[in-house]
Amino acid sequence: MTNQNEQELQPPQNVEIPAQLPLLPVRDIVVFPYMVLPLFVGREMSVKATEAALAGNRMIFLVTQKTLDVENPEPNDIHEIGTVGIVMRMLKLPDERIKILVQGVAKAKITKYIQTDPYYSVRIDKLPDTKPAGTSLEAEAVMRTVKEQIERIVNLGKILIPDVMVVIENLEEPGRLADMIASNLGLKIDVTQRVLELLDPVQRLRQVSDILGKEIEVLSMQQKIQAQAKGEMDKTQREYFLREQLKAIQKELGELDERAEEVTEFRNRIKDAQMPEKVLKEAEKQLKRLEKMHPDTAESATVRTYLEWMVELPWSKRSKDNLNLKAAAKVLNEDHYDLEKVKERILEYLAVCKLKEKMKGPILCFVGPPGVGKTSLGKSIARALGREFVRISLGGVRDEAEIRGHRRTYVGALPGRLIQGMKQAGTANPVFMLDEVDKVGMDFRGDPSAALLEVLDPEQNNSFTDHYLGVPFDLTEVMFITTSNLIDPILPALRDRMEIIEIPGYTEEEKLGIAQKYLIPRQLDEHGITNKHVRIAEPAIRKIIAHYTREAGVRNLEREIANVMRKVAKKVAEGQGQGFPIDVANLQKYLGVPKYVPETELEKDEVGVATGLAWTEAGGDVLHIEATVMKGKGQLTLTGHLGDVMKESAQAALSYVRSREKTLRLNPDMFNKQDLHIHVPAGAIPKDGPSAGITMATAIASALSGIPARRDLAMTGEITLRGRVLPIGGLKEKILAAKRAKLARVILPKRNKKDLEEIPKHLLKGIHLSFADTMDDVMKIAIRRTAATRSSSKKAPPPATAASTSAHTGKHKRDSRTREIQAALSPAPTAHLR
Numbered sequence: 001m002t003n004q005n006e007q008e009l010q011p012p013q014n015v016e017i018p019a020q021l022p023l024l025p026v027r028d029i030v031v032f033p034y035m036v037l038p039l040f041v042g043r044e045m046s047v048k049a050t051e052a053a054l055a056g057n058r059m060i061f062l063v064t065q066k067t068l069d070v071e072n073p074e075p076n077d078i079h080e081i082g083t084v085g086i087v088m089r090m091l092k093l094p095d096e097r098i099k100i101l102v103q104g105v106a107k108a109k110i111t112k113y114i115q116t117d118p119y120y121s122v123r124i125d126k127l128p129d130t131k132p133a134g135t136s137l138e139a140e141a142v143m144r145t146v147k148e149q150i151e152r153i154v155n156l157g158k159i160l161i162p163d164v165m166v167v168i169e170n171l172e173e174p175g176r177l178a179d180m181i182a183s184n185l186g187l188k189i190d191v192t193q194r195v196l197e198l199l200d201p202v203q204r205l206r207q208v209s210d211i212l213g214k215e216i217e218v219l220s221m222q223q224k225i226q227a228q229a230k231g232e233m234d235k236t237q238r239e240y241f242l243r244e245q246l247k248a249i250q251k252e253l254g255e256l257d258e259r260a261e262e263v264t265e266f267r268n269r270i271k272d273a274q275m276p277e278k279v280l281k282e283a284e285k286q287l288k289r290l291e292k293m294h295p296d297t298a299e300s301a302t303v304r305t306y307l308e309w310m311v312e313l314p315w316s317k318r319s320k321d322n323l324n325l326k327a328a329a330k331v332l333n334e335d336h337y338d339l340e341k342v343k344e345r346i347l348e349y350l351a352v353c354k355l356k357e358k359m360k361g362p363i364l365c366f367v368g369p370p371g372v373g374k375t376s377l378g379k380s381i382a383r384a385l386g387r388e389f390v391r392i393s394l395g396g397v398r399d400e401a402e403i404r405g406h407r408r409t410y411v412g413a414l415p416g417r418l419i420q421g422m423k424q425a426g427t428a429n430p431v432f433m434l435d436e437v438d439k440v441g442m443d444f445r446g447d448p449s450a451a452l453l454e455v456l457d458p459e460q461n462n463s464f465t466d467h468y469l470g471v472p473f474d475l476t477e478v479m480f481i482t483t484s485n486l487i488d489p490i491l492p493a494l495r496d497r498m499e500i501i502e503i504p505g506y507t508e509e510e511k512l513g514i515a516q517k518y519l520i521p522r523q524l525d526e527h528g529i530t531n532k533h534v535r536i537a538e539p540a541i542r543k544i545i546a547h548y549t550r551e552a553g554v555r556n557l558e559r560e561i562a563n564v565m566r567k568v569a570k571k572v573a574e575g576q577g578q579g580f581p582i583d584v585a586n587l588q589k590y591l592g593v594p595k596y597v598p599e600t601e602l603e604k605d606e607v608g609v610a611t612g613l614a615w616t617e618a619g620g621d622v623l624h625i626e627a628t629v630m631k632g633k634g635q636l637t638l639t640g641h642l643g644d645v646m647k648e649s650a651q652a653a654l655s656y657v658r659s660r661e662k663t664l665r666l667n668p669d670m671f672n673k674q675d676l677h678i679h680v681p682a683g684a685i686p687k688d689g690p691s692a693g694i695t696m697a698t699a700i701a702s703a704l705s706g707i708p709a710r711r712d713l714a715m716t717g718e719i720t721l722r723g724r725v726l727p728i729g730g731l732k733e734k735i736l737a738a739k740r741a742k743l744a745r746v747i748l749p750k751r752n753k754k755d756l757e758e759i760p761k762h763l764l765k766g767i768h769l770s771f772a773d774t775m776d777d778v779m780k781i782a783i784r785r786t787a788a789t790r791s792s793s794k795k796a797p798p799p800a801t802a803a804s805t806s807a808h809t810g811k812h813k814r815d816s817r818t819r820e821i822q823a824a825l826s827p828a829p830t831a832h833l834r
Contacts, residue, residue: 017084017106021061022049023120025073030192031062031083032179035104042097043071049119050087050098058087061108061124064193075120080110081127081197107196129175130199139174142205146177149212156219160184175201178208187211240294259295263287266307274316279471283310302408309415309469312423318477319427322386323354335380336373337514342366342501346381349479360458361429361479365437365495367487368503371553374483375435377503381481382431390421395436400446403455405468415468418455422473429477437494438484449491456480456497504732505552505620507763508740511545512538519558527565534568536561536582543584546740547594552733564590605711608703610782612695613716613737613746614687615730620737622714625680625692627699632675640680643688649719650678653697656723656775657704664705664779676700691728693719694747697775698782707783714738715747715778723775727751732759739767747772747781 024046026039041050053060063082070077089101108124115121150168154160164184171177182195191211198204270283286303293300322328325347332343345364353359366374375391382389405416421432440448454460455475463472482498484490506514524530549556567590568580582590608627613620636654638647654676661668678696680687694717702709716734718726727749738746750771756764772778
């Protein structure tokens with residue numbers, strides 16, 4: 001039974017060969033009469049020739065190409081003599097090729113090419129076998145000779161199918177015997193083609209006999225070479241036996257060979273390494289295996305590499321800690337500005353080490369945006385402690401074997417990166433930094449984060465087992481420091497094992513101090529210039545910070561300072577002068593047009609616009625959230641590339657405002673007859689999070705009531721349906737953003753009041769902080785009377801003309817509604833921190 005792509009065809013009996021047939025060029029085989037073989041047809045012209053044959057009498061002319069690598073052969077590239085074949089079976093393959101089973105019928109010769117496109121069609125003359133020129137006795141003798149040669153070839157190792165041998169033994173026609181042998185002997189194409197072109201059967205058989213004679217000579221030589229190779233192998237084994245005897249004799253005489261010296265060296269190094277007992281047993285076991293192995297075997301190389309790793313690891317070598325707290329504090333202060341919390345933690349660790357001789361190393365995790373100095377801080381800690389520093393980056397690591405190593409059964413196996421780092425450090429108590437721990441991946445090869453659970457657990461890492469070593473390695477004295485930009489992507493179980501130390505972004509004052517103390521001196525040194533060549537004024541540095549960088553760290557700030565230094569270095573090298581002062585006036589000549597324009601407060605109080613605070617990876621930012629009302633059917637539209645959480649906050653804010661329609665003096669029908677549109681500018685930047693809830697509620701209340709919100713006020717906090725204000729994160733960054741925007745007042749959730757203790761007092765200078773427990777507290781502060789309303793209580797308004805009466809009346813009504821709303825809202829608790 002065949003499938004739908006396969007056609008099984010029966011060869012017709014007593015076929016008459018037509019004078020014209022489609023031509024199928026073949027590249028790697030010569031087809032003989034009576035030969036049945038499969039062919040794969042893939043070239044377009046060959047496929048069309050096959051289809052033409054199948055559409056007719058299924059006969060096709062099979063001719064071998066002269067050159068195999070020609071993809072589209074011309075008539076000159078094709079032999080003249082070939083074999084007429086019948087397509088017996090056809091199968092269409094998925095790759096659009098065709099597999100056919102053909103049977104050779106008779107030889108023929110091309111007399112003329114009738115068609116060349118889309119496939120070759122040729123006129124042919126059939127070439128019948130001629131009668132033997134010699135006697136039948138001569139033909140019999142040649143046939144016997146050929147059959148004997150075939151038997152000898154098989155005995156010499158040539159592989160022929162048993163069925164073919166049976167057919168050869170039973171053939172009595174010289175021509176068919178020659179064709180059968182030539183087609184199954186695996187000869188070169190040009191040799192086989194010459195056999196096909198001979199028409200006299202006896203002559204063709206003599207040609208085959210000559211070929212078989214050469215093949216016998218080749219096989220005999222091959223057999224001789226194999227016998228010599230076997231003799232060489234026997235010789236190698238004999239030499240190995242003698243070498244072992246020599247080794248025994250040398251041992252008796254007190255002499256040692258190179259291999260014995262290697263083993264002795266390993267034994268001495270194992271002794272010097274002072275390995276733990278369990279590790280020592282494994283090392284000695286592997287050393288005994290190495291002694292028994294031949295030095296040239298692959299396994300001996302594997303054992304040798306393993307022993308080298310074992311003796312080079314710092315099992316007992318430790319660096320002496322610098323327990324002078326004042327000296328350590330001086331080193332930390334030299335390398336880093338501020339970061340008091342981190343410095344205090346390191347000094348605490350040193351103090352405990354001074355009181356207790358042996359202590360487990362802490363496992364710290366520095367979390368902060370890029371460029372705040374997490375990696376360089378690790379180097380400073382190592383310098384302050386007097387320890388070696390090792391750093392590996394885990395960003396993009398997806399294979400668990402990167403942490404635990406590969407088992408020695410794999411070719412090219414190596415220990416994991418932790419053991420490699422310990423070897424690099426050369427001591428058992430280095431400062432080991434695992435960089436970018438929040439960017440560890442996971443795939444079918446395992447989860448590297450799960451492998452780190454054992455490494456970063458003080459209760460488990462005293463016996464960390466690398467797959468390559470197969471023995472425990474003590475990591476308790478290692479001081480592990482991990483770094484991360486975000487805390488959320490870290491596996492919760494891994495996060496639980498680490499002491500999280502947040503390193504937030506720097507303020508403008510801190511960046512100024514870092515630039516003056518560290519960045520500018522370093523860039524002067526790197527560019528080969530001094531303070532005599534360039535001096536950057538403090539206002540210019542502040543302008544670089546505010547208008548040319550937008551980041552939490554100082555990486556781009558250093559890059560911009562380097563730009564200034566390069567341009568000054570070029571002028572000095574060209575001999576244009578020596579002193580180049582940089583100030584605000586000429587800064588643009590060096591750095592070009594400012595890249596950023598800092599957000600500032602609005603020019604006036606506006607209806608439907610409230611100022612919020614947002615946290616970003618580059619620090620805090622100010623958002624002016626806008627709301628507007630238009631005629632419609634009560635639909636809410638949200639724009640500005642908002643995330644799902646932020647959209648839900650907007651829905652909650654709208655629901656709260658609707659629930660307070662009486663307090664806000666809102667017409668209940670307006671929610672069904674007007675649409676509300678909330679937009680957060682900078683629409684190309686994705687935004688998400690719940691902390692904009694109270695800002696959206698304020699903007700909605702202002703838009704619906706027609707009362708402006710205060711322009712000098714920023715706010716942040718999550719809102720609930722009942723109007724409660726919930727705490728938020730990123731407090732320091734948001735206060736910094738408000739300070740950069742020169743906003744005078746900030747509303748914060750009341751439950752965030754405790755977090756102010758961790759914020760330096762100098763950051764809070766010049767900002768009036770108010771704490772809100774409910775949205776009523778927020779509305780009381782955010783929506784206020786206008787200047788016109790306040791002044792109206794002090795003096796009577798001037799007489800109004802008829803044209804201005806309606807406008808004045810509208811303003812008076814709005815101010816009146818403002819007073820009514822403020823009377824309905826309770827006063828807010830306020831903290832003034834200066």
